[in-house]
Amino acid sequence: MRIRNPQSEIRNRLGYKMSQGILLFIEQRDGVLNRTSLEALVAAQGIASQTGEKVAAVVLGKSVSSVAAEIAAKKLEAVYTIEDDKLAEYTPDGYVSASKQAIEQLAPRLVIFSHTYQVRDFAPRLAAQLGKTFVTDCVGFRVDGGDVIFTRQVFQGKLNTDVRVISAPPALASFQAGSYRADKAEAGDSPCPINALSVNLSDTQIRTQPEAKFQEAKQAVDLTQAPLIVAVGRGIKSQENIELVQKLADALGAEIAASRPICDNEWLPMDRQIGSSGQTVAPKLYLAVGISGAIQHVVGMKNSQTIVAINKDPEAPIFDIADYGIVGDLFEIVPALTAEVLKVKSES
Amino acid sequence: MNIVVCLKQVPKKDSILRIGGDQKWIDYRDISYEMSEADAYALEEALRQKEKHGGEVIVISLGPERVRQSIKEALAKGADRAIHLQDPLFDSATDADGIARAIAAALKDEKYDLIFTGLQSDDYGFAQVGLIIAERLGLPSATIVMEVQPEDAAVRVKRELESGWFQWVKMSMPALLTIQSGINQLRYATLKGIMAAKKKEIREVKAADLGLTAEDLKPGQVVDRAYLPEKTKRTEIIEGKPSEAAAKLVEKLRFEARVF
Ligand SMILES: Cc1cc2nc3c(=O)[nH]c(=O)nc-3n(C[C@H](O)[C@H](O)[C@H](O)COP(=O)(O)OP(=O)(O)OC[C@H]3O[C@@H](n4cnc5c(N)ncnc54)[C@H](O)[C@@H]3O)c2cc1C
Ligand SMILES: Nc1ncnc2c1ncn2[C@@H]1O[C@H](COP(=O)(O)O)[C@@H](O)[C@H]1O
Numbered sequence: 001m002r003i004r005n006p007q008s009e010i011r012n013r014l015g016y017k018m019s020q021g022i023l024l025f026i027e028q029r030d031g032v033l034n035r036t037s038l039e040a041l042v043a044a045q046g047i048a049s050q051t052g053e054k055v056a057a058v059v060l061g062k063s064v065s066s067v068a069a070e071i072a073a074k075k076l077e078a079v080y081t082i083e084d085d086k087l088a089e090y091t092p093d094g095y096v097s098a099s100k101q102a103i104e105q106l107a108p109r110l111v112i113f114s115h116t117y118q119v120r121d122f123a124p125r126l127a128a129q130l131g132k133t134f135v136t137d138c139v140g141f142r143v144d145g146g147d148v149i150f151t152r153q154v155f156q157g158k159l160n161t162d163v164r165v166i167s168a169p170p171a172l173a174s175f176q177a178g179s180y181r182a183d184k185a186e187a188g189d190s191p192c193p194i195n196a197l198s199v200n201l202s203d204t205q206i207r208t209q210p211e212a213k214f215q216e217a218k219q220a221v222d223l224t225q226a227p228l229i230v231a232v233g234r235g236i237k238s239q240e241n242i243e244l245v246q247k248l249a250d251a252l253g254a255e256i257a258a259s260r261p262i263c264d265n266e267w268l269p270m271d272r273q274i275g276s277s278g279q280t281v282a283p284k285l286y287l288a289v290g291i292s293g294a295i296q297h298v299v300g301m302k303n304s305q306t307i308v309a310i311n312k313d314p315e316a317p318i319f320d321i322a323d324y325g326i327v328g329d330l331f332e333i334v335p336a337l338t339a340e341v342l343k344v345k346s347e348s
Numbered sequence: 349m350n351i352v353v354c355l356k357q358v359p360k361k362d363s364i365l366r367i368g369g370d371q372k373w374i375d376y377r378d379i380s381y382e383m384s385e386a387d388a389y390a391l392e393e394a395l396r397q398k399e400k401h402g403g404e405v406i407v408i409s410l411g412p413e414r415v416r417q418s419i420k421e422a423l424a425k426g427a428d429r430a431i432h433l434q435d436p437l438f439d440s441a442t443d444a445d446g447i448a449r450a451i452a453a454a455l456k457d458e459k460y461d462l463i464f465t466g467l468q469s470d471d472y473g474f475a476q477v478g479l480i481i482a483e484r485l486g487l488p489s490a491t492i493v494m495e496v497q498p499e500d501a502a503v504r505v506k507r508e509l510e511s512g513w514f515q516w517v518k519m520s521m522p523a524l525l526t527i528q529s530g531i532n533q534l535r536y537a538t539l540k541g542i543m544a545a546k547k548k549e550i551r552e553v554k555a556a557d558l559g560l561t562a563e564d565l566k567p568g569q570v571v572d573r574a575y576l577p578e579k580t581k582r583t584e585i586i587e588g589k590p591s592e593a594a595a596k597l598v599e600k601l602r603f604e605a606r607v608f
Contacts, residue, residue: 092489117509120467121491124444124479133445133568136475149572155471158365159374160577167568207488211516213509228607234361252608264530277508285607306605308597309583313362315576322583324600326593336594344598 021077022048023108023170025099026059027118028067029090036114038182041074043141043175044112045186050143053109056080058102058197060095062088068194075186079194080106086201092122093206099126101199109169110148115176127172134172135163139179148173156294157317177276178299220271221255228254228285231274231301232262235290235311235330239267244334245289251341257281259291275300290330293318310334349403349498351394352458353427354451354465354478356384357411357418361470372571383418386466390527392534393496394464395426401498404428406458410438410450416550423545424537430550437555443567444472448480450565453558455485460522462503467492467526482524490517491526 024044027034044055054077059068064081072079082102086094099122103111113119115137127134139160140151150163150173165171223229230249236242242262249256256272263273274281276296286304291297293309293316301307302321309322310330319325326333359365359379368375383391394405407422409415410433419430433450441447455463463485465478482489494514495506504518508528537545555561586593586600601607 117492117507120475121489121507122479124476125483125489127476128445128448128480128483133443134476135569137473153577154473154574155359155365155374156473157577159367159574161574162572163569164572165569171568208490208517208519211518213513213515215512216514260530266533276510278512280511285601285605306601306607308601313364314585317577319583319585320577320579321581323581323605324597325583325585326597327585328590328593332590333593336590337597340591340594340598344602 020051020053021106021108022053022055022110022112023103023106024055024057024076025111025113025119025123026057026067026071026079027114027116028059028061028064031061031063031066033067033070034114034116035182036116036177037071038074038185039177039180040112040114040175041071041185042180042182043138045075046180047110047112047141047143047148051146051148056106056108058082058099058106060087060098065194069191072191072194073187074192075188076192078192080197081194082197082199084199084201086204086206089210090118091206091208091210092125093204093208094201095122096126096129097201097204098199100129102197103130103170105197105199107170109171111170111172113172113174115174119174123172123174130170130172132170132172133165133167134174135165136174137176138163138173139176153295156292158292158315176295178295178302216270220269223255223257223272223274223279223281226255226281227283228252228287229257229274229281229283229301229304230254230287230289231257231259231291232268232289233259233291233297234261236262236267239265241331242267244331248287248289248334248338248341251338251345252285252287254285254287259294259297288318288322289334291318292316293321310337349397349401349462350458350460351397351403351405352455352460352463353387353391353394353405353407353422354463354481355387355391355407355409355418355422356466356469356471357381357409357415358384358469358471361385367574367576371573371575373574381414381417383421384466384470386468386470386527386529388534389529389531390464390466391422391425391427392532393527394462395535396532397462397496397498398426403461406431406460408451408454409433410441410447412439419550420545421537423548423550424541425535426541427548429548431553432550433553435553435555437560437562437565440562441565441567442571443569444474444476444480446565446567448477448484450555450558450560451477452481452484453560454553455481461498462496462521463487463524465524465526467528478524478526485522485524487522487524488519489524489526490519492528493525494528494531496525496531
C-alpha cells in the first residue's frame with residue numbers, strides 16, 4: 001500500500017509530531033498484555049526503521065499501568081494510556097470511541113493492530129467512522145520509496161497480494177498472528193515516557209452488554225499430550241470416510257484430530273479441532289490428510305516437530321509448512337500408508 | 349422477525365486458481381462458483397430463526413449476473429425475496445468500503461430486525477464488510493457469532509473468542525451480526541423449494557438507484573500484484589505410486605524424523 005507522504009509537520013493538539021508516525025494499538029485483557037501485540041510491534045518497528053519514523057503505542061482499559069510499563073520497555077517514542085470506567089470491559093462502542101479520539105489527537109499516518117478477534121470486532125467500525133481505509137490480516141510489508149506496501153493473503157492463503165493504500169492518511173493495518181516473532185521486538189535503551197491521554201466517553205453510548213467469558217464443557221481428549229496426531233480435513237468428503245483415517249491413526253498409535261469444517265459438520269467432536277478456535281498442539285508427528293493449510297488451522301499445529309501433508313493439490317498452503325509431502329489422492333495413499341505402517345510394525 | 353442476509357458468491361473452494369493477465373487478480377475463466385461458506389451458515393441461521401419466530405428472510409448480494417445462481421439457491425432453501433446489486437459501476441467497488449457502502453444504501457429503506465453477514469468472505473477475506481454496513485446504518489454489532497437468541501426487542505448472541513473461549517453479548521435490535529461457520533447444520537434445497545423459488549422476487553438495483561457514483565465507490569486500497577506465495581520451507585515431496593510413496597514415507601519417518 002502506498003501511504004502518501006503527508007504534508008509535513010502538522011502538529012496535533014498535544015504538540016507531538018505524529019503526522020509521520022506510526023501508532024500501535026496494544027491489546028490487553030484484565031491487565032495482561034496480548035502477546036500478538038508484540039508481534040505487531042515488530043512489524044511497526046520494521047516499517048519505522050525503513051521510513052525513519054517513530055512508533056508510539058496506545059493502551060486502552062480501566063487500569064493499564066502495568067501493561068503500559070511493560071510495553072514502555074520496548075523501543076518506542078511514547079506509550080499513551082487511556083483509562084476509563086467505560087473501558088473496563090471490552091465493548092466495540094467504547095473501543096471505537098476511545099481509539100478514534102486517540103487517533104484524532106495523535107494524528108499518525110499509520111495505525112497498526114494485531115488481527116485478533118477483538119480487533120476484528122471493532123477496528124472495521126473505527127475505520128468506517130474515521131472514513132479511512134483498513135488493510136486487514138497482513139502477513140508482511142515492504143517499504144518502497146517511503147510508501148508501505150502490505151502483503152495480504154486472499155483465497156484462504158492460496159494467493160498473496162501486494163496492497164497499496166491510495167487514500168489520505170491515516171491508514172489502518174492489522175497483522176496476522178504469527179507473521180512476526182514477538183521475541184524480535186526491539187527493547188529501548190531506557191523506558192519511554194508514558195502519557196495519559198484524556199478522551200471524553202461521557203457521550204459514548206455502549207450498546208452491547210457483554211457477559212462473563214467461558215469455556216465449553218471440559219475437553220474429553222487432551223490432544224496437547226499426544227505424541228502422534230493424524231488430522232483429517234474436508235478432503236475426506238464424507239463422514240463414512242473418516243474411518244479410513246481412523247485406521248491410519250490406530251495403526252500408528254496416534255490420536256485423530258481435525259480441521260474446523262469436520263467438526264462443524266459434527267463428523268468428529270469439537271474437542272478434536274486444531275487451530276485458532278480449537279486446540280494448539282506440537283506433537284512429534286502431525287500428519288495432515290486432506291487439509292489445505294488455512295492460517296487458522298496452521299496456528300494450531302505449526303510447531304509440530306515433523307509435519308507430513310497428503311493433499312491432491314500441489315499448491316495447497318499446507319505444503320509450505322510440511323517437512324514431507326505426498327501429492328495425490330488420499331483415498332489411495334491413506335490405505336497404502338496404513339498397510340505399510342502395519343507391515344513395518346509387525347516386522348519389528 | 350425480519351432478517352437480511354448478505355450473501356457473497358465466490359469461486360468454489362477447490363478451484364484451481366490462476367493469476368490473471370494483469371497480474372492483479374485471478375483469471376475468472378473456467379471457474380465455478382458457490383456461496384461463501386460463512387454466508388451459507390448465515391442464511392441457514394436466518395431460515396431457522398424465521399421458522400421459530402416468523403417473519404421474512406431477505407437476501408442481498410452485490411455482484412455480476414452469475415450471482416443470480418447463488419441468489420436462486422438461497423430462495424430455493426427458503427429465503428422470501430432477494431435484492432441483487434448489479435451494475436458495471438459496482439465493479440470498481442473492490443474494497444470493503446465500496447461494497448459495504450452500496451449494500452448499506454440498498455438497505456436504508458428496508459425493515460429488518462437483524463442483518464447477518466459472514467464473518468469473512470472466502471475470496472477477499474477482508475472481515476470488514478459487515479461492520480462497515482453496521483456503522484453506516486447506525487446499528488450495534490457483534491462478530492464471530494455461534495448462537496443467536498432473540499429476546500423481545502433484544503438479541504443475545506454467543507461470540508466465539510480465541511482458543512475455545514466464548515462470551516454472550518446482549519444488544520437491542522435492529523443489530524448486525526457476523527456469523528461464524530459451524531453455527532448450525534446446513535440444509536439442502538428441496539425440489540419443492542426450487543419450484544417455489546421461481547415465483548420469488550429478485551429486485552435488481554443499479555448504482556444510480558442508490559445515488560452512487562464511481563467516485564463514491566472508489567477504493568481506498570488497491571491490489572498492486574497478485575501472486576502465488578513463495579515457499580519458505582523446503583518440503584520433501586515423496587513421489588511414486590501410492591504403495592511406493594507410502595513405503596518411502598514410513599522409512600523417512602522411522603529413520604530420518606525418528607517419530608516411531
Ligand atoms: C475466525 C476463524 C477461526 C477459524 N478457526 C479454525 C480452527 O480453529 N481450525 C481450523 O481448522 N479452521 C479454522 N477456521 C477455518 C479455516 O479458515 C479453513 O476454512 C479451514 O481450516 C479449512 O479446512 P480444510 O483444510 O479441512 O478444508 P479445505 O480448505 O476445503 O481443504 C480441503 C483440502 O483437501 C484437499 N483434497 C480434496 N480432496 C482430496 C483428495 N481426494 N485427496 C487429497 N486431498 C484432497 C484439497 O486439495 C484441499 O487442500 C477458522 C476460520 C476463521 C475465519
Ligand atoms: N459482494 C457482496 N455481496 C453481498 N454480501 C457481501 C459481499 N461482499 C461481502 N459481503 C458480506 O460481508 C461478509 C464479509 O466479507 P469480507 O469483508 O469481504 O470478508 C461476507 O461474508 C458477506 O456476508
